[in-house]
Amino acid sequence: MREPGYRFAKRLAVPIRGFAHRFVYPLLILGAFALMILGKADLVLIERMRATMADALAPILSFMSEPAARVADAIETGRELIRLREENTQLRRENERLRQWQIVANRLEQENGQLRDLARLVAEPPATMVSARVVADAGGIFVHSVLIGAGSKAGIGKGNAVMTSEGLAGRVATIGDRSARVLLLTDLNSRIPVMVESTRERAMLAGDNSHQPRLLYLPTTAHPSPGERIVTSGDGGSFPPGLPVGVIADTDGGTMRVLPFVDFNRLEFVRVVDFKIEAPVVQTEVPRGRERR
Amino acid sequence: MTPTLAERMDDWGRRLAPIATVLVLLFVGLIPFGVPGMPLIAPAGTQIAVFYWAVYRPDLMPPLAAFGLGFIQDALAGTPLGVASLAFLILHGIAVNQRKAFLGKPYLLVWLGLAIAALVAACASWALSSIILGGLIPPERPLFQALATIAMFPVFSWVLVRVHRGVVH
Numbered sequence: 001m002r003e004p005g006y007r008f009a010k011r012l013a014v015p016i017r018g019f020a021h022r023f024v025y026p027l028l029i030l031g032a033f034a035l036m037i038l039g040k041a042d043l044v045l046i047e048r049m050r051a052t053m054a055d056a057l058a059p060i061l062s063f064m065s066e067p068a069a070r071v072a073d074a075i076e077t078g079r080e081l082i083r084l085r086e087e088n089t090q091l092r093r094e095n096e097r098l099r100q101w102q103i104v105a106n107r108l109e110q111e112n113g114q115l116r117d118l119a120r121l122v123a124e125p126p127a128t129m130v131s132a133r134v135v136a137d138a139g140g141i142f143v144h145s146v147l148i149g150a151g152s153k154a155g156i157g158k159g160n161a162v163m164t165s166e167g168l169a170g171r172v173a174t175i176g177d178r179s180a181r182v183l184l185l186t187d188l189n190s191r192i193p194v195m196v197e198s199t200r201e202r203a204m205l206a207g208d209n210s211h212q213p214r215l216l217y218l219p220t221t222a223h224p225s226p227g228e229r230i231v232t233s234g235d236g237g238s239f240p241p242g243l244p245v246g247v248i249a250d251t252d253g254g255t256m257r258v259l260p261f262v263d264f265n266r267l268e269f270v271r272v273v274d275f276k277i278e279a280p281v282v283q284t285e286v287p288r289g290r291e292r293r
Numbered sequence: 294m295t296p297t298l299a300e301r302m303d304d305w306g307r308r309l310a311p312i313a314t315v316l317v318l319l320f321v322g323l324i325p326f327g328v329p330g331m332p333l334i335a336p337a338g339t340q341i342a343v344f345y346w347a348v349y350r351p352d353l354m355p356p357l358a359a360f361g362l363g364f365i366q367d368a369l370a371g372t373p374l375g376v377a378s379l380a381f382l383i384l385h386g387i388a389v390n391q392r393k394a395f396l397g398k399p400y401l402l403v404w405l406g407l408a409i410a411a412l413v414a415a416c417a418s419w420a421l422s423s424i425i426l427g428g429l430i431p432p433e434r435p436l437f438q439a440l441a442t443i444a445m446f447p448v449f450s451w452v453l454v455r456v457h458r459g460v461v462h
Binding site: 024028029031032033034035036038040046049050053054057060061064065068069071135136137138139140141142143145146150151180188189208209210231257267268284 | 296320321322323324325326333335336345351355356357360364365367368369371372373374377378379382386403405418419421422424425427428430431434437
């Protein structure tokens with residue numbers, strides 16, 4: 001025989017349960033909307049919550065992504081074995097060409113150094129670099145971003161440039177202790193100041209969730225042809241000028257689009273570069289001879 | 294007779310299996326495989342698992358679990374918080390609401406149920422993400438993902454049936 005208190009509690013629990021049962025969906029749906037609104041309001045609390053969750057689960061994802069990377073490597077190896085011969089000849093030819101470029105680059109580097117000395121150019125602060133593994137890829141249905149397995153403890157900061165050996169991939173958007181979220185330059189909310197490398201015409205690279213971000217605010221007089229290189233302009237002060245971004249894609253019906261150098265399907269490791277740019281550099285024309293007063 | 298600790302742990306493990314399957318599928322869906330097109334199809338598994346457990350074992354997949362799993366999904370995928378929670382709740386709600394119609398009925402009817410739920414969830418996610426992110430998201434990809442979810446249902450449900458019979462009972 002149970003004590004009467006238990007029976008009372010049980011009798012009370014039934015209506016409470018029924019009540020909870022009936023209202024659990026509306027309450028949870030309300031909760032989901034509340035999360036959306038709070039997230040939209042850019043509350044620090046929400047960002048913190050997200051970063052904490054990512055921090056906690058990044059090690060698991062990192063652990064799981066290693067065998068996945070190995071599987072991907074194995075597939076890639078198989079594919080490469082088939083094309084080994086033709087690739088070899090192609091690489092040999094490329095090597096020859098690149099060696100000539102190396103000579104040119106060496107000469108230019110020396111010349112550049114001498115000219116910098118001559119012009120007494122203020123040296124840019126040395127950039128620091130962290131390599132990190134991509135541990136989670138959202139899939140690019142609603143957002144184009146990836147989670148990397150290194151955060152503020154590794155020296156990564158918000159706004160840092162994220163690069164691969166091919167070029168600029170995006171920037172660090174949110175940061176946790178052991179993980180960071182990278183907003184790729186194809187994302188709907190990505191805006192990166194760029195320029196046409198050959199003509200120095202400025203524009204804004206705006207992602208729209210497609211594979212080829214749009215080029216906005218290009219001067220009306222500018223008509224870059226397909227294949228022309230697009231690099232960062234350094235405007236806005238977040239990135240240094242000259243980071244490779246992509247090439248002009250075929251222009252379809254007026255909107256200029258850029259084909260990024262980075263293959264976003266194969267992001268495995270990225271370099272997070274802190275260029276130590278503190279504040280936007282204000283460029284003022286100083287008349288000659290008056291610089292040193 | 295009171296169950297021993299080992300028995301109780303075993304029981305808990307079995308009870309947590311449905312939520313664990315969704316979590317595993319969620320992680321697998323986020324891992325970068327480096328295969329083009331893969332990230333588009335990968336998230337289908339979590340939606341199917343939430344739907345499946347809501348139909349066959351709603352006691353082990355309460356709505357709160359669907360909400361929480363959606364939260365984890367959003368936090369890791371970088372999508373606006375709350376969107377995946379709502380999508381999972383839609384799938385869960387439709388599954389639980391119609392489960393009497395699904396149980397003991399041919400497999401095709403359950404498949405049709407999932408198809409409707411997945412399309413409704415995709416529409417809601419697309420519309421809300423567009424509003425929150427402040428720009429019209431091209432609708433092709435969410436639509437394609439919903440179709441992939443529908444097409445992958447036999448594969449994932451086969452696995453889930455195995456887990457259901459072998460682990461959960």
